[in-house]
Amino acid sequence: MTKPPQPPQPHQGDGGGKPPLGVGMVGYAFMGAAHSQGWRTAGRVFDLPLSPVLAAVCGRDGDAVRAMAGRHGWAAAETDWHALITRDDVDLVDICTPGDSHAEIAIAALAAGKHVLCEKPLANTVEEAEAMVQAAAAARERGQLAMVGFNYRRVPATALARKMVAEGRLGALRHLRVTYLQDWLVDPEFPLTWRLRKEAAGSGALGDLGAHIVDLAQYLVGEPVAGVSALTETFVRERPLPAGASSGLADAGGGDGRGPVTVDDAALFTGRFASGVIASFEATRFATGRKNALRIELNGERGSLAFDLERLNELSYHDHTEPGAHAGFRRILVTEPDHPYLEAWWPPGHGLGYEHTFVHQARDLVHAIASGTAPEPSFADGLQVQRVLAAVEESAAKNSVYTPVLPVDPIGPVTPTAPTTPTTV
Structure with missing residues (x-):
């Protein structure tokens, strides 16, 4: 112990x-x-x-x-x-x-x-x-x-979206489309940081951004991706060696010499869930003008949900059961005290930001440790995402052939739930 x-x-x-x-x-x-x-x-x-x-x-x-x-x-x-x-x-x-x-x-x-x-x-x-x-x-x-x-997963709006899907507000899901777009690698003279070397990063935009959107997609749909068909591309294949230490998103400038980029710059893939939901995914660090644009939309028989990370206090919802004369997407401002995580924050209308997702992450893990309950997402959930990323790379290497994703059983499938307010131990 x-x-x-x-x-x-x-x-x-x-x-x-x-x-x-x-x-x-x-x-x-x-x-x-x-x-x-x-x-x-x-x-x-x-x-x-x-x-x-x-x-x-x-x-x-x-x-x-x-x-x-x-x-x-x-x-x-x-x-x-x-x-x-x-x-x-x-x-x-x-x-x-x-x-x-x-x-x-x-x-x-x-x-x-x-x-x-x-x-x-x-x-x-x-x-x-x-x-x-x-x-x-x-x-x-x-x-x-x-x-x-x-x-x-800890953005209040995405946690609310998961709750609404689990409650059946969208009915049977049909489509999911998700993109994660950044532009910090557009300059071909940006140095060869660790994020551009396979031995350090594993993959490029696929692992850096694609891991996020695969997990978020599985979290919202409530089941793992069953298979993918993919394309990847490296647009700039050689870059200046870095002059100093770098976080990978900012750097000290290029030094002498150049080296090969050994990861993807962009990944584009379609996916299928066992329930019949079909999905499209795009992850790139070459989308000029896009800084941190994660967007996701789910379409179901009874309605749709859409989320944009750059408007992270909002969730767009369409209720398809309403009469067409006044139906349409409406904005839900996710700042009410009965929304996920908002019970401890500011009065309604006072928005949160990126940093708060890490506060919520710490909160959830502390409660799990105190109660002895398994936290989510688990390492098994992380393995499920890793298998999707590996299937994307395999598919892209085989001219986009459809590639099944091995489920995580018997360790356990992805079983996402919306966060609730835990009882204090």
Whole structure:
């Protein structure tokens, strides 16, 4: 069992006397900052059964990680993740590193008796993800929990959409179409960061953006993708070597020399669900003018839902059972206290943002740990997404041939549910 964490540092507070949950994070760039915000804020907004304590953050660059620790409120800094996962004041290891290290860190942390939160995609390969699922299952028997960080499930509007689908508001689903469009790679002189190297990132837009939309699609439909037919393309095949450290979304500029891009720049695929729902997916980092444009629409026999991440406090809903004379899409402003996650936030009409998805993620994981219930999305859910991504790559390599996706059974299928307000432990 996990050793009890040390008391929090005085400046962090003690959560009103609640037992502390010591968090250790590996990785400190873009995602590290977002996760820090989530852990730092969750206990100040929601009534949590445990008090998250930012115990230690880890990164290879000592000066940079110490600066990050001071900026975001971490009590200590480490430069070796092996040291972090053995700290007595760390109960949970939060992995925010490139995908090539996810499996090694997660499996070791679970073996060390820690709970684990791992950023998406779960791994770089199906084999790594399968090993992580097996390690999570063994750890579950010892009382440790593991969750993968698909934060877009935690947007109140998408959680409401899942609830409406589960309640039958759309009737039998027919179509799903989803796109995730960015443009930060349009410049052919943008340097060859780790996100453009297969050995570090696993894949390009497919894993970076496609993992999000595959998980969100499966979450909303309520079942896994059964098969895909795909195209992928790399538009710029060689880029300048980076001059300095980079998060992958911003950089220090190009240096001397050039290197090959070994991942996709865009992925386009169709999919089928076992129930008969057909779907289209597009993920690209070359959509000029699009910064973070995730859009999803579901069409059913009784109605439709549409969501746009760049208008994330809104959900569009069409009720097809209404008379045609006054039917049409209407805007639902998802800021009411009885909407998912909104019970603890601001008065109606005061919108939330991207950072709040990480606060909600921390909230849900803390409640799962306190109650001993399996968190969602699980490592098995992450493996399901990984199998879809692998099927996309296989299909694209075989001239778009339809490629079935192996279901996750007997580990367990995707079983998404809309979040509810948990009972305080």
